[in-house]
Amino acid sequence: MPAQSKSIYKTAAPSLSSGLLLFFLLGGTQALYGPTLQTIGAAFGQSVQSAALLLSVHGLGTLLAALALGVRPFLLGRQRIGVALSILTVGTLLLGFAPFWMVALLGALLIGVGFGILAVRINTIFAAQGSSKSNLINTVFGVGAVLSPLLTQLPHTQGKVVFLLMALLGALLHPLAYRMHDAQPEPAAGQQQTHPSGKLWILFLVLMVVGGGIEASTSLLASHLVAMGQSAAQAATATSLFFLTFTLSRLAAVWISARVSPSSLVAGALTLTLVLLVLACLLPSAWWLLVLCGGGVAVFFPNVFSWLIHTVPGAQHRSGAVMAAALTAGMVFPLVVSQVVAATGGTSLPYVLIVLTALTLMVVLFLRRQVKNATPEP
Template sequence: MTHDMTVSPRAALTSILVFVLIGATQALYGPALPSLSRQFGVSVSTAGLLISAHSLGALLGVLSAVPLQGRPFARWRAGVAVALLGVGAALLAVASSWSAALLAALLIGLGYGAITVGLNSLFAAGFGPRSAAMVNLLNALFGVGAVLGPLVVAAAPANARLPFVVIAASALLLLPFAVALDDRVASAPNTSRPRSPKGPLVGFIMLLALGVGVEASSIGWNATYLVSLGKTPQAAASFTALFFVLFTLGRLAAVPLSLRFAPPILVLVALTLAMGLLLVAHVPSAAPYALVALGGALAAVFPNTFTWASRAVQARQDATAVIVAGALLGSTIFPAVVGRAVALFGERAIPTTLATLAALTLTMALWMRWRTR
């Protein structure tokens, strides 16, 4: 495989369907937690450990690209990842013990993480000048899956296992196509100028950790802030749902935009807009609408930062895996940072804390723009 490789239509369609599947899978946990807690006889807070197990598996799945880089076995990564996801979902659907349920979530996460790094890297390198647009499209359809997942839960609110049966069956249907999918990306030779790869790599880890941290913190804390302004929990939930609608629309809008503008430009504009909206969110009457619009701004951050980073490190999957791992850590650490700010200063500090994180992210993006110019 070479750096000017192209992705076949069949491989592209398989990748897109797999991404819809993992989007739906990740979005199942939250709505299914109450039913799962009853199913296994544990508290809802304990049932939340399923999300932690999934996140740990996802981190391990992403980092698996490091030892697999250049190994023949990497040829089967996509197929093995879809199989792991399907086996995990099937196990969760039939598990009779809590420990088996945690193992199932870990297996789902392993498949999820390997798929995330493998297919994002493939799309970032496999479509030539259109690669940035295709990464945006891939992640937009992840969002479509995230919308569909809770609908499956809503269709069977009393049956916590049925949604995971659907996921397992979908993975089984996709497995033959995933086995045929080779998502390996070879490093492109650096023919421009000598540079140390460590500086950009560390910088992109920090940038994605911050950017995804702002995204995860907004998802986790916006509703709490709206309730502190006097909105009912139901109204806050409605605005959160609209945030996800704008988030998905923002990723779809980024597809044509990425054909006209370089990834760093889109990232800088998105972060500037996000910081501005978070400042507007300090005004109580404007806060709900600013936070809904924030979904559209943040949508462009991850896929375009990933494309930018993969070009800077010559699409090496071991390097991009470490970068994505940084993003996962950011989504874990920074919501806790916002929570600490809430504990110290109250709920009204949420937009200030998020705006500060967005400003740090924008500063980091400007530095990386200068560093990789």
């Protein structure tokens, strides 16, 4: 195992099953907005476009939570996972029972805050235990996101009712969450506890922004396929296949990451994505090449996160800043990339993604060399 993959901290090992259940809840809660926007909006006299403000408010809450943890690493103390779940559960109840539109928005904000704290801390806890666990919990997040929208198809579960079901699941998970003591890691013998700083930390933040931009920009895939002449139904099917590939790739990464270092896995995945994008440009009718890109994009975040935690001393305390960087990329890049694509003819998405992927791969290779130079010889 490479030297940089060894954590310098002695950490407790919270229950993996608790982390998996909480991440299933997170994936399920986030995925419910889309299928319920129309019904929730209608209940408050809002159009679908106005109801989409719930998504923005949720994203704002998630970003604020990540930024708060980046500035105040030990915010809410050892019980912050339980407290975060309580905040999320209260938010889902407010959204489910909201008598007024502003109360519904407050509910979405609280869901986002709880979501952000849980995403940062659970990712950090299990990334510190190895890339395999990091990939596994993020796979389960995807499973929750795939399954929860199906609840809206059940009898009498339209609109806000599904958020009440999420609140019930959250309530059931409270005993597990409050037993996950998120204590300050203790330095190993002979090690000083430090805060992340310097070139490596900055490079990881840059990597997370640029690489996160690739993943966020793939949300434009359906629009690209329609611009290439496919029907809306065909584009929707391709998008579903993309996320199926995405989820299966994260599942495969659970096995692969136990045998390959996170940096090598990220570099290999980006190389594969770059090759597929180049082929997609050469063969415009081969839409399935873009679908397969989901396999390369999927492994980026959990493995970069794990790479960071095991490489930069003190990164566990400032992981909120990394999550905030990824969230910022998720908000900014789709807007910028969509404008670039529109200005260059409407069908240039693969070319833009090639540039972003090549740039990200260059940062990864440079970062690998910097980590190697900064790691003392055994």
